Amino acid sequence: MSHPDVLVVGAGLVGAAIARELARAGLRVQILEAEFAGAGSTGAAMGHLVVMDDSPAQFALCQHSCARWREWLAELPAAAERDPCGTLWLAADDEELRAARDKLRLYHDHGVRAEVLDAVQLAAAEPALRPGLAGALRVPDDLVCYPPAIARALIEDAVRLGATLTVRRAVALEPGRVRCNDGTTHAAGAIVVATGAHAAALLPGLPVVPRRGHLVITDRTPLRVHHQVVELGYLHSAHTMGGASVAFNVQPRRTGQLLVGSSRELVGFDGRLERAVLARMLARATTFIPGLARVPASRAWVGFRPATPDALPLIGPWPGMEGVWVATGHEGLGITMATGTADLIVAGLTGAPPPLDPFPYRPDRPMAEAAA
Numbered sequence: 001m002s003h004p005d006v007l008v009v010g011a012g013l014v015g016a017a018i019a020r021e022l023a024r025a026g027l028r029v030q031i032l033e034a035e036f037a038g039a040g041s042t043g044a045a046m047g048h049l050v051v052m053d054d055s056p057a058q059f060a061l062c063q064h065s066c067a068r069w070r071e072w073l074a075e076l077p078a079a080a081e082r083d084p085c086g087t088l089w090l091a092a093d094d095e096e097l098r099a100a101r102d103k104l105r106l107y108h109d110h111g112v113r114a115e116v117l118d119a120v121q122l123a124a125a126e127p128a129l130r131p132g133l134a135g136a137l138r139v140p141d142d143l144v145c146y147p148p149a150i151a152r153a154l155i156e157d158a159v160r161l162g163a164t165l166t167v168r169r170a171v172a173l174e175p176g177r178v179r180c181n182d183g184t185t186h187a188a189g190a191i192v193v194a195t196g197a198h199a200a201a202l203l204p205g206l207p208v209v210p211r212r213g214h215l216v217i218t219d220r221t222p223l224r225v226h227h228q229v230v231e232l233g234y235l236h237s238a239h240t241m242g243g244a245s246v247a248f249n250v251q252p253r254r255t256g257q258l259l260v261g262s263s264r265e266l267v268g269f270d271g272r273l274e275r276a277v278l279a280r281m282l283a284r285a286t287t288f289i290p291g292l293a294r295v296p297a298s299r300a301w302v303g304f305r306p307a308t309p310d311a312l313p314l315i316g317p318w319p320g321m322e323g324v325w326v327a328t329g330h331e332g333l334g335i336t337m338a339t340g341t342a343d344l345i346v347a348g349l350t351g352a353p354p355p356l357d358p359f360p361y362r363p364d365r366p367m368a369e370a371a372a
C-alpha cells in the first residue's frame with residue numbers, strides 16, 4: 001500500500017486490535033510484523049480477561065476493555081475460545097478475606113458484579129482446592145480466551161477490510177516513515193508502535209522493559225477446576241518490580257488441561273526456562289490444589305511482559321517524534337486491555353471522543369515507581 005493513513009508496527013494482540021479497529025473506522029492501514037500475528041507475548045499469555053484494581057486508571061481501562069471483549073468475542077470465530085468461567089480470588093486467611101471484602105465494595109461501586117464466598121461456599125465451588133482457605137472473591141464476568149487465535153483473526157479481519165500485512169522487521173523510525181531490515185522504507189500519515197516488550201528498540205527512552213514470566217501446561221486430567229483461580233497475594237507479585245516472584249494462578253483449558261502460572265522476573269530477554277523458578281511455581285500451586293502434584297506437566301515456556309515503572313500502559317502520541325503513537329507497556333494485562341487500547345488509539349487518530357479519559361495512559365506522563 002502506498003502511503004497508508006496509519007502504519008501499525010507489531011501484530012501482537014494490541015497491534016492486531018488497533019489495526020482492525022482503524023480499518024473498521026475507514027482508515028487505510030498497513031501492518032508491519034517481523035514474524036507472525038501473536039508471535040510475541042501474545043502467544044505466551046494465559047488469556048485471562050480480568051478486571052484488576054491496582055489503581056483507578058487500571059480499573060477503568062480493564063472495566064471498559066472487558067465490556068468490549070464481551071462484544072468482540074461474540075463475533076470472533078470459535079478458535080477465540082470464549083470461556084465465561086469468571087475469576088476466584090482466593091483468601092488464605094481472615095486478613096485476606098477482609099481485603100476481598102474491600103475489593104467487593106470497590107467492584108460494586110463501579111458496577112462490576114462480584115460476590116464474597118465463605119469457606120464452605122468456596123469448597124463447594126472448587127472442590128479441588130485444599131481445605132482451610134478462608135474464602136474468595138468471585139468475579140463472574142471475567143473471561144478466558146485464546147490470544148494467538150484472536151490476534152490472527154483480527155489481522156484477517158483487518159485485511160478483509162482493506163489493510164495490508166507486510167512481514168518485515170522495523171529497524172528505525174524517521175519522521176513519517178519506518179525503515180526495515182531489508183532496506184525498504186514505508187511512509188504513512190501516522191505510525192503506531194505496538195511492538196510490546198521490544199518497543200524501546202524503536203523508541204529509545206521509552207520506559208518499557210521485559211518482565212519474564214513462566215507458565216506450565218499439564219496433560220489432560222480428570223482434576224477439575226471451574227474458574228480462573230488466583231491467590232489474592234498475586235496482586236503483590238504483580239505490583240512488585242523487585243526480584244523474582246511467583247504467585248498461584250491456575251486456568252482450566254477446554255482441552256481438559258490446566259494452565260499453571262506464574263512468575264515475574266527482571267532478567268532482560270533471557271528466554272531460558274529456569275528449573276528453580278518452575279519448581280517454586282509448582283510448589284506454590286500444589287499448596288492450593290494438592291491434586292496437581294499427581295498431574296504430569298506437558299510443556300513449560302516463558303514470555304516477556306512489557307512492563308512500565310508505574311504499572312500502567314503507554315497509549316498515545318510519542319513526544320519524541322511528530323506523527324508517532326505508542327501502544328505498549330501493558331505488562332500482565334495486555335490481552336485484557338487490547339480492546340480498550342484500540343478504542344483509545346482510534347479516538348486519538350480520528351478525533352472521535354475517547355471512551356474513557358486517555359490522560360492517565362499518556363506516554364509523556366510523569367512516572368513514579370509503582371509501590372512495592
Ligand SMILES: Cc1cc2nc3c(=O)[nH]c(=O)nc-3n(C[C@H](O)[C@H](O)[C@H](O)COP(=O)(O)OP(=O)(O)OC[C@H]3O[C@@H](n4cnc5c(N)ncnc54)[C@H](O)[C@@H]3O)c2cc1C
Nearest residue numbers: 010012014034040041042046048170196213303334335336
Ligand atoms: C506468562 C504470561 C502470562 C500472561 N497472561 C496474561 C493474561 O492472562 N491476561 C492478560 O491480559 N495479559 C497476560 N499477559 C500479558 C500479555 O501477554 C501482554 O501484555 C500482551 O501480549 C502484549 O501484547 P502486545 O501486542 O503489546 O505485544 P506482543 O504480543 O509481544 O506483540 C508484539 C509484536 O511485535 C512484533 N515485533 C517486535 N519488534 C518488531 C519490529 N521491530 N518490527 C516489526 N514487528 C516487531 C513481534 O513479533 C510481535 O508479534 C501475560 C504475559 C505473560 C508473559
